[in-house]
Amino acid sequence: MKSERPYKRTDRVANEIQHILGQIQTKFIDLSDLGFITFSHVTISPDLKNAKVFFSVVQKKKSIVDIESEMNSKAKVFRKYLGQELQIKFTPTIKFFYDETISYNQKLDTIFNNLDKKN
Template sequence: MKHKRSDKVAETIHTTISTILSRGLNDPRIGFVTITGVEVTDDLHLARIFFTVIGDEAAKKSSEAGLNSAARFIRHELGKVLKMRYTPDILFKYDHSQEYGQRIDDLLREVGTGNDGNDSEDR
């Protein structure tokens, strides 16, 4: 399988940002954040970093605001590790995929329990 350079850069960005967050940022708005994915454009000029956070909707919004305000610092730290001519701009976005997956799982359970084992009558 062929790997694009953007995929390799995305992996490096993922591990580097995870390390930066584990050391902690001095922003009280940022809660317990987990990086779930990184997408880098093919021209390597933009990196979208997807994250989840434990907490309610207010915690999600404040963590996203805190991460985006720390983006310049994080980009500077990335530049030290990536050693590229141009360090990608970074944009933090909340990852809704886990909530979406949970919703689908709940719906499937609801359909499964609503069946009551009466499959023979439906035939």
């Protein structure tokens, strides 16, 4: 039987995880010593047991490597709170990755702005 939903269950669960992680960050886990962190997107394995959480940082107070390392050291705490909110059988293991999309887009904007100034 084919699903009538416009997107897959993994997409729905990933969106829910992203939303819950944002709430956890504001209510329970202080990340202000790292900078202003936002969760840009989440991908989850088809068996819903592993989640890759991509984050971006504004006003970073440490290097990206240090921030990513510290985020991954707090993954178990995030998972604990996630398990209390997420309504699925297993709480996925979380791995944090720095999302380079924003910094890449900023570099492109700088290049295009420089080209506009030259012309």
